Amino acid sequence: MISLILHRVTRVIIHILLIFSIFLLLKGHNEPGGGFIAGLMASVSIVLVYLTYDIETVKRFMPISYPAMIALGLFFATGMGLGGVVLGYPFLTQTFDYFQIPLVGEIELATALIFDIGVFLTVVGATLLIISSIGEGS
Amino acid sequence: MINNLAVYPILIPLVAAIIQLFFAKNTFVQRVLSVVSSALILIAVVFLYIDVRTNGIQVYWMSDWVAPFGITIVADLLACFMLFLSALASLAMSAYAMVDIDANREKYFHFPLFQLLLMGINGAFLTGDIFNLFVMYEVMLMASYVLLAHGSEARQLRGSLHYVMINLFASTFFLFGIGLIYGITGTLNMADIAVAVQNADPDTQGLLTAVSMMLFVVFGVKTALVPLFFWMPDAYPQPPVATAAMFAAIMTKVGVYSITRTFTLMFPGDEFTLTVIKIVAVASMLIGVLGAIAQTNFRRLLAFHSVSQVGFMVLGVGFFSPMGLAGSIYFVMHHSMIKSSLFLCSGIAERLTGNRDIKKMGGIIEKHPFYSALFLIAAFSLAGLPPFSGFFGKLILLFAGAELNEYIFLAAILVGGFLTLFSMVKIWQMAYWGKREPEFNKVKVGSFIWGIIILVGMSMVLAIFVQPVYDMVLEAAEQLLDPSQYINAVLRK
Numbered sequence: 156m157i158s159l160i161l162h163r164v165t166r167v168i169i170h171i172l173l174i175f176s177i178f179l180l181l182k183g184h185n186e187p188g189g190g191f192i193a194g195l196m197a198s199v200s201i202v203l204v205y206l207t208y209d210i211e212t213v214k215r216f217m218p219i220s221y222p223a224m225i226a227l228g229l230f231f232a233t234g235m236g237l238g239g240v241v242l243g244y245p246f247l248t249q250t251f252d253y254f255q256i257p258l259v260g261e262i263e264l265a266t267a268l269i270f271d272i273g274v275f276l277t278v279v280g281a282t283l284l285i286i287s288s289i290g291e292g293s
Numbered sequence: 294m295i296n297n298l299a300v301y302p303i304l305i306p307l308v309a310a311i312i313q314l315f316f317a318k319n320t321f322v323q324r325v326l327s328v329v330s331s332a333l334i335l336i337a338v339v340f341l342y343i344d345v346r347t348n349g350i351q352v353y354w355m356s357d358w359v360a361p362f363g364i365t366i367v368a369d370l371l372a373c374f375m376l377f378l379s380a381l382a383s384l385a386m387s388a389y390a391m392v393d394i395d396a397n398r399e400k401y402f403h404f405p406l407f408q409l410l411l412m413g414i415n416g417a418f419l420t421g422d423i424f425n426l427f428v429m430y431e432v433m434l435m436a437s438y439v440l441l442a443h444g445s446e447a448r449q450l451r452g453s454l455h456y457v458m459i460n461l462f463a464s465t466f467f468l469f470g471i472g473l474i475y476g477i478t479g480t481l482n483m484a485d486i487a488v489a490v491q492n493a494d495p496d497t498q499g500l501l502t503a504v505s506m507m508l509f510v511v512f513g514v515k516t517a518l519v520p521l522f523f524w525m526p527d528a529y530p531q532p533p534v535a536t537a538a539m540f541a542a543i544m545t546k547v548g549v550y551s552i553t554r555t556f557t558l559m560f561p562g563d564e565f566t567l568t569v570i571k572i573v574a575v576a577s578m579l580i581g582v583l584g585a586i587a588q589t590n591f592r593r594l595l596a597f598h599s600v601s602q603v604g605f606m607v608l609g610v611g612f613f614s615p616m617g618l619a620g621s622i623y624f625v626m627h628h629s630m631i632k633s634s635l636f637l638c639s640g641i642a643e644r645l646t647g648n649r650d651i652k653k654m655g656g657i658i659e660k661h662p663f664y665s666a667l668f669l670i671a672a673f674s675l676a677g678l679p680p681f682s683g684f685f686g687k688l689i690l691l692f693a694g695a696e697l698n699e700y701i702f703l704a705a706i707l708v709g710g711f712l713t714l715f716s717m718v719k720i721w722q723m724a725y726w727g728k729r730e731p732e733f734n735k736v737k738v739g740s741f742i743w744g745i746i747i748l749v750g751m752s753m754v755l756a757i758f759v760q761p762v763y764d765m766v767l768e769a770a771e772q773l774l775d776p777s778q779y780i781n782a783v784l785r786k
Contacts, residue, residue: 220317222314222317222402223314223315223317225314226311226314226315226317229307229310229311229314230311230315233304233307233308233311236356237304237308239356240297240300240304244357245297245300245353245354245355245356245357246297246300246304246355246356247355247356248356248357249356
């Protein structure tokens, strides 16, 4: 049975949840946040869609192959580590710098962000894979 | 420019697994990548070994955080030997898996999981940080849980349930042990722990011994030492042969390696712990082989033998002399080649006869003499007949025991070897000799035996060049017995 309230509320808060997860992703590294927690946040918002609607809606919402998403995430995370190796530093060595970006001003960009994006994709991919295989099984 | 060699054995399987994930549909690419990755690790390890021989123990700071704060990767001679074995075994298993793994398992990521298993194993051999050791154990175990249950046959699920439960229990225990160590010494870096234990105040000595025994229990579960071996004969017969062989060849050795590392580096030479280790080792040697004699399921029999053979390796650590440790390392090398080739042999016999019970096999030698000869060499080698590698492994251990006047243990080694021979002859008589059972299934044995040829061939190399190999393992053993080398290399004193 689909609750009307849940239905309407999900449509509104799904945006807030996803934006907040990206906020956590960008905030990570220096402050509480990061790829893992952001990935969980995004996954939870997708689980909410699954609970409110059904697995078909989730698939329409994100029409991608989940194993490929995991692979892409691992690729980003490992690739960031290998970047250090190529440049002659130990594996996973990180660096950061400050950049002037129009409208935003000076911000810090760290290579750890690439790693975090990788973790984010892996977590979301793994969660989606789990709920889609459970959802299809029933 | 920093030397990245030490981290390659972890990175290569990780990268291979990621590439394989991208080729989810194309299993041919996955199969080839498995073999290529193992071969690359093998090459990297040979270079690493040369590097360690010429420049001493290699230390690598992960992400440039200096020990004891960051995670350290340490490659000494023992780690090089273990890495060599894992690369060799994975090469043979990948060659076997190319033709063995069914399409359904291939489709559901058998090969990436295998590479991740390899990454965990290599990581455990290389890490110099005890918490990272725990993490690498978990990486290895996660992959092994999936590989064990992969395919979802009923008997697989039954075997893997025991395996998962006992390993979760052991991992929790491991975590408690690490917590206690951190509480006492305030560090997780193994070299730093070793220093802290040396300078520990005499009051904490009892607690430290208790913690070291806790770790011994954990590693005892993972290697399946008596009395914690009961999960193993249930778990190993279930998955595809290539997976079971990898578990038997290398995963049990990770535990042996951890025991060696713990009791030579962090808690060296304590009289009480060494006595416990020796008693447990002898009990495993005898109970394991007696269990094996009672079995008629080919793979269960081999799994029971693993319990017994691990006893020999751990006994060498218990002797705590250069010769004892050298014997232990030699035995690890011999056993990982021979036991995995025996598992692969059992896989072919199962395919030929469609049966797992050796009572229902028979007469394989009539049709497949070459394959039977390979089995015979491996079986005699396991039993310790000259001139095969098992004989020299036991001989070194016997000399080591005689040097220390530990005659009870010498008797145990001889009895264990004799009973092993008995059960190997049992397989040989029932499955390979005798009357040919109804027709065999049509199997291209030729395409399966490459892995066995690699492994048996390498064990012959061990046996023929026993003197140079002995000198190499003795060098590694002497390095182990002088922990200051490891400590100074890691802490840059």
